[in-house]
Amino acid sequence: MPQKKIKIALIGDSLKGGGAEKVHVLLASYFIGHDMEVHTILNLNEIDYPIEGTVLNLGLLKTKGIPIFQRIKRFLKLQNYIKLQKFDFIIDFRCHNKPLTEWYLTQTLFKRNYIPTIHSSKTEWYFTSSVFWAKKLYKKSYKIITVSQYIADEVTKRYDYHNVQTIYNPINLKMINRLKEEDCPFLNLKYIAATGSMESDIKQFDKLIDYYSQSHLPKQNIKLIIAGEGNLKSALLQQIQNLNLEEHIILTGFLKNPYTLMRNALLSVLCSKNEGFPNVIIESLACSTPVVSFDCVSGPNEIIENNKNGLLIKNQDFKALIYAVENLVNNQTLLLHMRKNAQKSIEHLTLENIGKQWLDLLRFKPNL
Template identity: 30%
Template sequence: MVRKYKLIFAINSLFGGGAERVISNLGNYFYKKGFDVTMVCLNEAKPAYHLEKGIKIISLVTNIRNQSFFFRLWYGGVTLFKLLFILIKEKPSCVISFMTSANIWMGLTCNILRTPYLVSERITPDYTVNQLNHFLRWLSARVYSKSKAIVVPSKGMVDGFRKNKSFSALSNFEVINNPVSQFSAACTERVYPRKFILSVGRLDHQKGFDLLIQAFKRLEMKDVDLLISGEGGERKNLEKQIKDLDLSDRVKLIGYQKNLQDYYRQAEMFVLSSRNEGYPNVLVEAMSLGCACVATDCEFGPSDIIENEENGLLVKANNIKYLSEAIKRTMSDPALKIKMSVNAQLINQTNSPENTFAKWEKLILTHV
């Protein structure tokens, strides 16, 4: 096949996470549509999600191990040189990057070579660009302003960016919601011997699993366990919390699971306990498979996805009491649970991959 355009997708890593799943699915879509696709990773390149065999993967593997000023200066020079070499060699029609550090590096490189590029942020800017120092905020705003588009998954994120004076004048935002993930068929074999409530995500403070564990403790439900799927830097702290609350037999950190569809299908319900989000993939996944959901009304995304009392329950963020009460209500009200489960599956239409990726394709083709 003669491939019509060459696209480079860039991200820090392809190892797990919502942004990694979206960029992987996006790369697969364009490859199947006849584009030449390359994935560039600033760090670890081993993909957690399926990528078509014809997609090239390039890893810079230049992790910072020394925090000294001169080392970081050297690191910056090496990173920029490597990216310039890749773009000069590959000659992409357009570069699409995800997450702040990849956006800044690829934006700088594309500006030097006058290559069209798009940047995409996936979580609330209060935890990304808004936390940068003055120089990096200024730099990121310059890089983002020269991009063909700043793609965000929820409307609220646009307002979140404009709260920052550096980004207040930018007008090149595009809102494209995350698509429903495509899973293989669920199996009938039980993945866990007891009834369970499910939560999924990176083990990070942002995801609020510490709040969920405390909310679960308040329930005192003896016939249902809590399973949390994911990996991350908070594992040790969460393990200690579980032990201190005497929940070791009933709260399980089950790590990253490739057959998440089976867990979604078999769970009594799904809980999103995040302190902040951009547009939570795991919530979309759970709803698409008919899992009754409770989610914190955090910034941003859950309120774009859930209509309270119809296809799920929204509760005040960072509130253990309300989270616990919403879980208890869902578990004890079969009629509500069935209603939310049925209505949740309508997300398969609104967030279908066909609709979502068509928006990306239209945007990219406008600028190649």
């Protein structure tokens, strides 16, 4: 007897640029590939990544008018859609910052097999800033999914939840192996690479630029190339100009294919204040490029093995970070050793392997 097709809603704020958004897109594709019906529901009309399946873009309903009436209109649209579709599972990638709104949603609309996913060590972004409400929000959830074991432990300790499971972010290794072979505009340069959003100061690109300027790397003609877009980009460009480093530091903007940049880099650098499970690390390793990263909360120490696929540096010690970069770019033996280990070290994170963990969670057995 044919198995009933599972219907899943994937809810996100947007599909613009970030790690959670990439996971959203990858899982949509994976679920559809396993004969599930997938609907993506977005709050904002911001889409950088192509998405498979049916899309309800609530952002398109944002028009000129009284804000409260606009919110009510979008809520009624969402409410009717959820009731009409009768989803088997609702997987939520959104940040949650309005306690009463989130409590109402979980008590009314998201009652059936609701799965919130936590993508940052800043758990208050997903549980709201109120610990009182945070402890109530997900009591009826099917499972709370975190992207690192550190976050899972924090959720249990801070909010007293025990229906928590870690499923790491997946990586589409087949796609990356294909895309990384495309032409790279920086092929003739020696450089280190950094990638991330410039919407906030979490990635700390300004400090990276400052410490790079004080290092020996510019004198060795080793460039710093940063890929990303956001409100802070103009300030970073001004900083580079003030340091007279326009010939040494390149800001590429948003790259649809960052993998050629990563593949041809000497190494990648991560210097964030905090993370969840940083995609930039696993993507760089997938491109056989080692990573020098702060041992920040959370994720890097669940991916990087010192002297095997990269280096973990004392958290927020920029001097130590740049010193490690300088030493590594001049140690070809160690760099080669790390390159050989890099891709193999993240094979357990392939979309196929992580996807199976999601299928197990949903108790779905594919037809063979």
